[in-house]
Amino acid sequence: MQLGLVGLGRMGFNMRERLRAAGHEVVGYDRNADVSDVASIADLAAALQGERVVWIMVPHGDPTRETVEELAAALSAGDLVIEGGNSKFTDDQEHAARLAENGIRYVDVGVSGGVWGATNGYGLMAGGDTADVERAMPIFDALRPEGPREEGFAHAGPVGAGHYAKMVHNGIEYGLMQAYAEGFELLAASDVVTDVPATIKAWSRGTVVRSWLLDLLVRALDEDPELQELRGWVSDSGEGRWTVEESINNAVPTPVITSALFARFASRQEDSPAMKAVAALRNQFGGHSVQKSDS
Amino acid sequence: MQLGLVGLGRMGFNMRERLRAAGHEVVGYDRNADVSDVASIADLAAALQGERVVWIMVPHGDPTRETVEELAAALSAGDLVIEGGNSKFTDDQEHAARLAENGIRYVDVGVSGGVWGATNGYGLMAGGDTADVERAMPIFDALRPEGPREEGFAHAGPVGAGHYAKMVHNGIEYGLMQAYAEGFELLAASDVVTDVPATIKAWSRGTVVRSWLLDLLVRALDEDPELQELRGWVSDSGEGRWTVEESINNAVPTPVITSALFARFASRQEDSPAMKAVAALRNQFGGHSVQKSDS
Amino acid sequence: MQLGLVGLGRMGFNMRERLRAAGHEVVGYDRNADVSDVASIADLAAALQGERVVWIMVPHGDPTRETVEELAAALSAGDLVIEGGNSKFTDDQEHAARLAENGIRYVDVGVSGGVWGATNGYGLMAGGDTADVERAMPIFDALRPEGPREEGFAHAGPVGAGHYAKMVHNGIEYGLMQAYAEGFELLAASDVVTDVPATIKAWSRGTVVRSWLLDLLVRALDEDPELQELRGWVSDSGEGRWTVEESINNAVPTPVITSALFARFASRQEDSPAMKAVAALRNQFGGHSVQKSDS
């Protein structure tokens, strides 16, 4: 089928390739003219026939909001917008309402798989009305991995449910990564296991902890067995924070996901103000030795 | 090759099957005569020719210690004992030393895979001298999953390293399970995603969180979509505790693994004494409403 | 000086007493006519002379918002409203802006001390312009504990800072209470210390952990040495959640405060869905025994 695709960055570019390989006709637009098929969103709208389907794949927040606004102007009643970026689920309500003013339908989709999705396919979680989700199914089928549809795609619920599912997926991901990371650090810190990379590689098959993330850790250790070339500095991109906020809103204890998020926060601190306060307290009550700042 | 196998419970029984299917000659001994091939450990020793290799697969602690003691008596210098149960790595030193008094060699092996190992093969982590590990390699090759040896087997280090690696493996496992579990609870508690089992099933392919544990969660939700038939009561079998103790001994922060362990402790409490104390404090300072015990 | 006081619940009622005992003229209004001095907020406004100062002490959220609305109508330019309830700091901006439309000034005050404040005095944290804070200082001086002003009162910053300070104060409070509670549980669970209440009471003087909260725990244990009459069920009233949200907004790791909040969430669950999921996973991979739900 025909698809308009706004945003041809790392993810969008790969998705266009995968969709075209599956026989779909994709008209892509990006501000970067080098990769764009058309000169503007208006041109993109003009290039699509009949009831149009346009997929948004730009950074969440303002860029997505502005794209929704442009599409509200360029598209017509009955057209369908699919938001496949990392929007917060609460944004989806606003996007859908804005487009509904012009009779335009809306589906949000959480997309997982990273740079590997281009070849492996992407895990997809969709939110929206059933008819709208069904309409885009040929696209979803082309993007998701091979195998049974239900193992790589879900209609998770109404508008917002796709990004909510992706948010929780990412929260879990934080926890999984931290679990492996703690195990790696303990193996490396103790001197009992003498071949840490080989030990972790041996978990690839048969064990309870085998996973795709483990495979990636094995790859990383193949390249750099002690991870000497990296700093322990880790960014976070929103979904982890939102997951914790939602766990608070729903009074759900999420100590593992939250610990993983806090570990990222701490990884980015040059020095910890909290631990300065603890050092100050110990100094006050016990005359315990403290380390003075260099400054 | 020939192998003596002490302990034919759920794990040992399956391993005998898998080893025999691979063409090895296994003489099994168990206190339960219904499954045992011989009447005693002495008989087992007598049934093996040349330099003997005997695998122990009984519960850790006293049963393993007693078996080591019996094997020290029944075996001869040059024989090899492989401890494949869930011993604490510190026990391995003692086992090896006891057997060394009689010139008997010792290798410890961490075995992962649960009931699925019978068909999938088991992930194996071995500790001991290289010559001893090599000697048992035909057995390891039969037990581990198909594929490259290094993806299902590692010689992790000297005596104790196999169980140390398995201990850390299990600590990671605690963290992974808790991460999925928190995500499941949040999805179930919020009302945004309306089809939780389908959403989790859609993570099976292509996503960052795909794993064998996820596949098992999908299976569990296929059988009981809201997990209504289970209580949130979870045992722990030692390795999680040892992992945290070792993280303390090595001053390694392991908030995720520890949170997962504490969640299990809490799951087994009828009521929390700590939270009684918090309730008592709130009652004291603020006249906040408290819930009285039924008793 | 003269003060209007809206809200004569547990806190407001006590504050009126304390202010009158200090020689101030307080006109109190409450929907409950039994405790109210006047019949309406309009009457309260009419009963005050010159530039009026009115203190709000009603539940946060809608009740406070409605009271601000009523005061916007009843008061005049130059009057001052002090919000002493547990409003979220972001609400203060809205209250101040609404009142500023009518030229009315606004100060927010965080108030700590619970039911004991009536006799001990209340710890106070104020947010607003310096001139406004100074104007209300006689009231603050009467409410705060005896001793140097700076040990029971702070001008924390602009509008919102008073409630922000109180929010963080309460987040810390969550952590402190949980720390004592965990220690209590460990003492009670192990059998080494045979007289737990006496041990905790001995921490009242001289030790590093002595505090007012400890004194309250001692009182609670004097009344009920094993806290048998309470359930481990603990509510939360907002500030703890907001503290964690703010820690996330500012990328500040707050594992202790967050753990204390999550322990409250868990205390209110009949059964843990997350631990059901962990039990389900263990059952799937290891055939581990699970506890079936009664239902």
Next chain:
Amino acid sequence: MQLGLVGLGRMGFNMRERLRAAGHEVVGYDRNADVSDVASIADLAAALQGERVVWIMVPHGDPTRETVEELAAALSAGDLVIEGGNSKFTDDQEHAARLAENGIRYVDVGVSGGVWGATNGYGLMAGGDTADVERAMPIFDALRPEGPREEGFAHAGPVGAGHYAKMVHNGIEYGLMQAYAEGFELLAASDVVTDVPATIKAWSRGTVVRSWLLDLLVRALDEDPELQELRGWVSDSGEGRWTVEESINNAVPTPVITSALFARFASRQEDSPAMKAVAALRNQFGGHSVQKSDS
């Protein structure tokens, strides 16, 4: 009464002063001749009349073990040894058993108060037989703070209970300090409260969070309002680790105390191996930007 005192470091020296000020006759021994009253433990034993009481106040572990050994030789049946250092409670069993071989009695005492104890008195928790504890009561009364005995002293239980109580006390202390520290960091990180030291000082009276530790934090901030002169590097001295180990042994969830311990571990790491692993994973799956090590 007469007391032998072995160990005249910071704590022991101050205690000798306080005991002498209370009228007791103290014979102190230290390896440092400058502060010692006698030349050896043998001389100390010789300088005491009748049934002797000797207090040990040296570092825990080997120094305490060696002192116990020397006292076993120097003292006689019926004499009493009081171990007032920071021994692990399990050591007390060994010390008591060793001394009992020679008929010497043993009491362990947890001592809290730091450098301030010299003037304020020390909080004391004793473990041992009632008759032995009673015999040393004049010493305990002189060391503990003024006020009712039960507010600064407890007979916590049999041998080991004193140090167990002190261990839990210190675990709680870790949690309390971390709670204040997290609140401090959040106040400092957000820009809502503009006068952080004044705000914290205002918690000194009337508030729920007032405590001696808060008073010390106020002192520290008086001296250095942004704690600029300190590094966020915090040591740990054993009791926190033992508390977590004991919480694991007793299946008691202690997330707050454990989080505080882990924060100390993390504070001493130049870089986090775990976070390197997380960075490596993100790099693998998403091509996320990582920070390269300088090395």
